[in-house]
Every structure is written in C-alpha cells, then in structure tokens.
Amino acid sequence: MTGGIMTTRKTVVDRSGKFDYTLKKQGGGPGQYARVIGQLEACDELFIFENRVVGGAIPSKFISACEQGFRDAANSGILAGYPVIGVKVILESGDYHPVDSNDYAFRFAANQAFYQALETSDPVIIEPVMLLTVEVPSKFIGVVQSDLLSLRAVLTGLEYVDNSVILVSQVPLAQMFGYATRLRSLCSGGGQFSMSFSHYQPVPKAVEQKLIAGASK
CATH class of the missing domain: 3.30.230.10 (Ribosomal Protein S5; domain 2)
Incomplete structure (x- = not known):
C-alpha cells in the first residue's frame, strides 16, 4: 500500500x-x-x-x-x-x-x-476520502466490487488488463482500516491495492448521528 x-x-x-x-x-x-x-x-x-x-x-x-x-x-x-x-x-x-x-x-x-x-452556523463533520486503486484477478471482480460498495465507495473507473481487473474508486478513509486483510480474504491472497488522499467531504447524516451519539456516551 x-x-x-x-x-x-x-x-x-x-x-x-x-x-x-x-x-x-x-x-x-x-x-x-x-x-x-x-x-x-x-x-x-x-x-x-x-x-x-x-x-x-x-x-x-x-x-x-x-x-x-x-x-x-x-x-x-x-x-x-x-x-x-x-x-x-x-x-x-x-x-x-x-x-x-x-x-x-x-x-x-x-x-x-x-x-x-x-x-x-450549521457545523458539519467532514471526513477524508481516499483515491483507491485495487487490482484483482478478473474472476473476483464481483465480490470485490460488492465489498467496496459496502464500504461507501464510489466507483470511478474499471479496466481489464490480461486476466486482471483494476478498479478505481473514492472511499472514506475510516472504512479502509484493515482493508489489506479484507482484500486477501476476498481474493485468496491474489489482490493488491494502493491509495492516496483525495479530498474531504461531509459524512452522511446517519453516520454523523452515530458519531455524535458515540461521543456522548
């Protein structure tokens, strides 16, 4: 990474x-x-x-x-x-x-x-969003793509190279902890990824409410 x-x-x-x-x-x-x-x-x-x-x-x-x-x-x-x-x-x-x-x-x-x-002044929590590039064997594209969507990722690119596929997406950094282990499990060790900071964006309201509720405990 x-x-x-x-x-x-x-x-x-x-x-x-x-x-x-x-x-x-x-x-x-x-x-x-x-x-x-x-x-x-x-x-x-x-x-x-x-x-x-x-x-x-x-x-x-x-x-x-x-x-x-x-x-x-x-x-x-x-x-x-x-x-x-x-x-x-x-x-x-x-x-x-x-x-x-x-x-x-x-x-x-x-x-x-x-x-x-x-x-x-209507304060809003914003979170860092990462530019994520994932390369996996093409047979795993379905399970990897579905998993990314579950992490609140927004897919922005898809490219087939030989027997592999490269997925490019934007995903909140908070969702990426432990992703290396997660990807290995999904692809039987056959996937790799890299990521870099992209931008900040407001967290979804449902997420914001959970963060506030958790902080008040």
Whole structure:
C-alpha cells in the first residue's frame, strides 16, 4: 500500500454565526468578568482571528487571551469532539471590569462564545476520502466490487488488463482500516491495492448521528 496523507475527520461551518457572551461571577472572593461580541464565518484557511475592537471596549492586554480561547474551542470541536477548521473568528467588541477582568476570564468567555456561535452556523463533520486503486484477478471482480460498495465507495473507473481487473474508486478513509486483510480474504491472497488522499467531504447524516451519539456516551 502506498503512503498517503493520513488525516482525520474535522468540522466545518456552512454559514456565519454570531456570539455575544458574558462571563460574570461574583462571590465572597475575587470576581470574574468578561464580555466578547463578534461573529465567525467560513474561510479558506485553517483558522483566522481578526481583532476589530476599537475604543478600548476590550483592553489590548486581553486580546491575546481572547484569541487563545477561540483557538482552544476550535481544537476541541462541538460535534463529537472533531476540531473545527476553515473558520474565521472576528472579535468586534466587548466589555470589561477594572478589577474583575483578567486573562482567564476573557479566555473562558471567548471559548464559550465560539461554541455559542457554532450553534447557529450549521457545523458539519467532514471526513477524508481516499483515491483507491485495487487490482484483482478478473474472476473476483464481483465480490470485490460488492465489498467496496459496502464500504461507501464510489466507483470511478474499471479496466481489464490480461486476466486482471483494476478498479478505481473514492472511499472514506475510516472504512479502509484493515482493508489489506479484507482484500486477501476476498481474493485468496491474489489482490493488491494502493491509495492516496483525495479530498474531504461531509459524512452522511446517519453516520454523523452515530458519531455524535458515540461521543456522548
């Protein structure tokens, strides 16, 4: 099997989402206060943070804590724990308290604000899809093709070469673990394959629901 880009499932957003989150804790000891306002939207890079705060609504010394809070949330994800990629966070405004505001408060507020915005931005789990080439003796084409379809593969090419057949397909990486053993069993040891990374695509809704349900247990 040739090497490919070994990637994992991720989360992306379909549309922009707004956030306005306030952390306000007061008790017998020191309080915690921070407010962050802004939005997130899809972008072509893994993660972008843009600071648009003006007028000292959030003191500059707390901006880096806000960015870290957003990054923490993006790395943790919201759907089954898969990290969020391709997202731009725009911090537009906020509020602070001269005594109760600190780095921790703004980092926590930003973290929760990210999740708040994701609730309205239609997050979707995407998965890596591999370009798979399988070569088997022609007498095994039926059983191998049926097996590929059971793995959610999309067949894109078929070529006969002497007594062998080459099948080309796109198949989710999650379905490929243990495929070498599987193919040997199907072809009595007479098959071989190679694969490389092709692209990402949204997982089917039924699969997504199972992933979320499994992560919540």
